[in-house]
Amino acid sequence: MSYLSWGMLSDQGLEAAVQELWKRRNIADRDLIASLRAAAGLPPIQEEIFARKRTLSRVSYERDTKIINAASFTIEREEHTIGNIIRMQLHRDENVLFAGYKLPHPLQYKIIVRIHTTSQSSPMQAYNQAINDLDRELDHLKNAFEVCGDGEVFKGLLMYIQDGSFSL
Structure with a gap:
């Protein structure tokens, strides 16, 4: 859905679009963090941040x-x-x-x-x-x-x- 079509949505459709964006926010955040880390030359830490493994010494x-x-x-x-x-x-x-x-x-x-x-x-x-x-x-x-x-x-x-x- 493009930003241009948002103006034509009813209140109900707009609410559904906002909810869908909200559901996808975690995936987008993870992808953004991963790309920033890669650009900085840092190793990926997805499992460290998001899974928070308890087996590692903190x-x-x-x-x-x-x-x-x-x-x-x-x-x-x-x-x-x-x-x-x-x-x-x-x-x-x-x-x-x-x-x-x-x-x-x-x-x-x-x-x-x-x-x-x-x-x-x-x-x-x-x-x-x-x-x-x-x-x-x-x-x-x-x-x-x-x-x-x-x-x-x-x-x-x-x-x-x-x-x-x-x-x-």
């Missing part, structure tokens, strides 16, 4: 040989959301001297988190502690919202903030 660790107590963690199939959350949690740890992350390339579906710690801790300990702390915070936040009714969501968030587990 986190790899590489110690920095030039800086004492420094390491990089590569987290597969994650982007800025998780990278920034982990970075901010690491900044709360007084044994962490530096914490940052980067997305190597927009078409690569991974982030690299770099951590440099004091001699009292190791990057692995700091990373594990940050993940455990985030897990506890998210469980606490989830419980605060589950306790509240539909109209009480904002009060649940305030309760969570006042509890001291969360600071702005």
Whole structure:
């Protein structure tokens, strides 16, 4: 169906055309991503992004040989959301001297988190502690919202903030 014929469609026909386009969006998105990756010279990752195989290790660790107590963690199939959350949690740890992350390339579906710690801790300990702390915070936040009714969501968030587990 061409764009020119859309003007002659009834409301019902237009709705059907929109629904058909909506059904085909995933195929078009996959094809677009595959062609962009191929143009950039990157290998296809269809099964990694769309099937999200659980058999692959998602986190790899590489110690920095030039800086004492420094390491990089590569987290597969994650982007800025998780990278920034982990970075901010690491900044709360007084044994962490530096914490940052980067997305190597927009078409690569991974982030690299770099951590440099004091001699009292190791990057692995700091990373594990940050993940455990985030897990506890998210469980606490989830419980605060589950306790509240539909109209009480904002009060649940305030309760969570006042509890001291969360600071702005």
